[in-house]
Amino acid sequence: MRILFLGDIVGRVGREAVISRLPGLRAELSLDLVVVNGENASHGFGLSPAIGQDLFNAGADVITLGNHSWDRRDMIGHIDAEPRIIRPANYPPGTPGQGSVVVPLVNGHKALVISVMGRQFMDAMDDPFRAVSDILSRHRLGVTVQAIIVDVHAEATSEKWAMGHVCDGRVSLVIGTHTHTPTADHRIFPKGTAFQTDAGMCGDYDSVIGMGKDAAIARFVRKMPGERLQPAEGDASIAGMMVETDDATGLARRMAPVRLGGHLAQTMPDF
Amino acid sequence: MRILFLGDIVGRVGREAVISRLPGLRAELSLDLVVVNGENASHGFGLSPAIGQDLFNAGADVITLGNHSWDRRDMIGHIDAEPRIIRPANYPPGTPGQGSVVVPLVNGHKALVISVMGRQFMDAMDDPFRAVSDILSRHRLGVTVQAIIVDVHAEATSEKWAMGHVCDGRVSLVIGTHTHTPTADHRIFPKGTAFQTDAGMCGDYDSVIGMGKDAAIARFVRKMPGERLQPAEGDASIAGMMVETDDATGLARRMAPVRLGGHLAQTMPDF
Amino acid sequence: MRILFLGDIVGRVGREAVISRLPGLRAELSLDLVVVNGENASHGFGLSPAIGQDLFNAGADVITLGNHSWDRRDMIGHIDAEPRIIRPANYPPGTPGQGSVVVPLVNGHKALVISVMGRQFMDAMDDPFRAVSDILSRHRLGVTVQAIIVDVHAEATSEKWAMGHVCDGRVSLVIGTHTHTPTADHRIFPKGTAFQTDAGMCGDYDSVIGMGKDAAIARFVRKMPGERLQPAEGDASIAGMMVETDDATGLARRMAPVRLGGHLAQTMPDF
Amino acid sequence: MRILFLGDIVGRVGREAVISRLPGLRAELSLDLVVVNGENASHGFGLSPAIGQDLFNAGADVITLGNHSWDRRDMIGHIDAEPRIIRPANYPPGTPGQGSVVVPLVNGHKALVISVMGRQFMDAMDDPFRAVSDILSRHRLGVTVQAIIVDVHAEATSEKWAMGHVCDGRVSLVIGTHTHTPTADHRIFPKGTAFQTDAGMCGDYDSVIGMGKDAAIARFVRKMPGERLQPAEGDASIAGMMVETDDATGLARRMAPVRLGGHLAQTMPDF
Ligand SMILES: [Fe+2]
Ligand SMILES: [Fe+2]
Ligand SMILES: [Fe+2]
Ligand SMILES: [Fe+2]
């Protein structure tokens, strides 16, 4: 199976970059599954139902969220009606929506996508390791599903690396989001799980993690409310990771980053 | 000027990788200046005077530290005697050592290296932006010094990006450390400053940010003291960034990552 | 039922004050139940089995712990053998010990004591509100147990007040620990639960929350390791709260602080 | 000199309680100086210029702020015109307003009032200990000013106790604010400085630190945006501390809490 994961889509330029490039990528890379993190797609804060639909129309199969899941209040009412949008699984019981979804693919294949949020330097969610473990206990990689993707939305690199190792051999890909910075540490772990600490952001990198520079800098330098944070509106990059898995085992065979447009060094898989 | 910066050296395998490879790299890449972050070189916690000397002998010109500056108590007494080891500049007044150093290079060139620590999700240090600004006010890039390197030792990507933009045009390179994860967002900013959110770690990446997997995972999963954290001891990578600057302006002309050995995808500058 | 709760016992002087005064108080106040927080009784960090026994011998019925539960490693092996020592209930499944205990009292009465830890500004434990709710679902105040005491070991006043209100009418007393500072906001809530944000510390208040002043101040002023924190060793106060409950309902009828010895303004219940 | 300090005034019922009671207290207690913390007076978030004027009219001499200083944007423009409203001194240079003020009193006496903010579990301000020390270096207690009051607006009890001890003998009163919970640990330190960890809140204590219970509890139990936090509107208490100082030395002779109205145990100084 050929899988593309794209990191946090930030604001108008981020989503326009994804929407314009994804159909071509889907064909060019013969993708079977596309997962995107959409938690910042609506003006940098949250995802609207309409933008979610635009991303599905462009070729996303699943949209993950994160700590900005509910910034758009209309997502609270919408998420139960759209199982392809998932929020972190370790919200407390009773939270709208689901933390994972099984999507049918071509050839009768199925993929399980899980969203989970870290706790280090973040809000006090339920235990992300148990949340993932609970979901995995209900599926079998290579048997009931042909691929499993875990989006670990977290601040601390240590927590993401720990999640990667805990999942090694049990999922196809553990990939981080939230820091809006792509990492160069992608690797297939010893037992066959592909890992990258952060997929990076789809948005304008001439910014402070996607937001306009001046307002963001002012927050660090002055300790007063200032200009509202607004997504930067220059040339956007899309950033993510492609993984090719073995359908018999669901484990990773090859992986390579995708970084196109904007200010990032450009790279595409050669497979 | 040709500059190499290597990220946090972790434990025995990290420092052995640096010490064995640095002399060759220095020659092969015609390096004029080598800066390494040594805050985890001694068993993962701090830098000993002897290990510092080993790193200088291998070709480092300056060693930067971070939040682990004083884990080895003997560094407290040693740092004032060794100005080439610098600790973050935004420690309070009266802290031993210095937060920056000017090192003489060949051809009568001089380079200023600054260490500074972020505050987001970290200890309450003095303002890092003012600390850097104060130091920069005493030097002129391209005039009094031919290169300026800022090691921004910080957790949050946003704080590092903000520091990069604030320094754009005033220094040669702003490079992050501390997360032990190399980022793929290196770029020369509009006014000529090279930037990378994190240089990555020199150590064993089959680990949790350089430390043994089991003990590190246990800290997230159980909430009890367990096994002591120990540096992982498998194949180490060295990770960092090479920058070529214009001696007349001190600004960056080219930059490319260096990642050698161990489990990382290998890369070397082609210039 | 007449209940005394004493806050965090800190170091030698704290435990000596408790051990010397508790037998007299037990008699003088006709106490039916004594609960003490012992997380700092052993040199300020943790509780040893032997000190636990000393506190039981002096008249404690139950000892609660907190974030320092495991500072003394011998408690890890001991706690399962001594059900009267409880650690916060919201540690993850598999943690040694229990988060609550039912103790038999005179007259065939029984009391349930619960320990729980907050998450605001603290480690990422399981949800304390669900943990308390789960335990309460297995007991009925005034029916299966005649009194229920909740020790909410937390940093943030807001989280403690929230826990108090959530428990109102369902338990006899919600009392905070951890800040080592007695609060003057004790009150019987509308539905009958007695509440105090923090019971305060049993220890030397001429200190920084029980530890020697100079070393503790240095931690704020300098950002370097310094002298080890040691419990202050001057005159100790004991600090806590007395509550009288109605045996038929288990709810609070009267409450009054107990503060004796040392530097605190002295106060004793007049009932 | 006879001094009254009142803690954080929260919302309409808090300010009405202060405004209605302060004129009577000023006469009854023969107060020379009244300082109130006003950071939550405007709907729980910030202080408006008009409410500031109401508090001055009711008898306040100085109003201190805290982390909510700028919640009301109109305070940013107003504070430079009203030196009797002070914000924490350890905001960065260039912040509007002042962190201290000397107010003239009857008999030619003068009092210095300082506001400062802690950093533990709070935003990364400048060093509060150096900020206070800098201000104190420009005054002499008992010589240039007859009283010095320090409002230490902080979350952690340890940081407040440390500030108290650092100031002992150099100021009349160190009093905490921000936790909205009065503490029962008031005491005159060995060198003559009166201290209380927190003055408490002027507001409705049948709440979660002054805000409506249901919305505040929901924030802990659910992890979603819910109802907006609104100040509770039931019976309000005023809470604070009275100190009598020696005009020759400026040090404290006597201190006693003031808690009137609402749900707190009532207490008034007997001197
Ligand atoms: Fe994001
Ligand atoms: Fe996020
Ligand atoms: Fe570090
Ligand atoms: Fe490090």
Ligand SMILES: [Fe+2]
């Ligand atoms: Fe504690």
Ligand SMILES: [Fe+2]
């Ligand atoms: Fe404690």
Ligand SMILES: [Fe+2]
């Ligand atoms: Fe506050």
Ligand SMILES: [Fe+2]
């Ligand atoms: Fe407040």
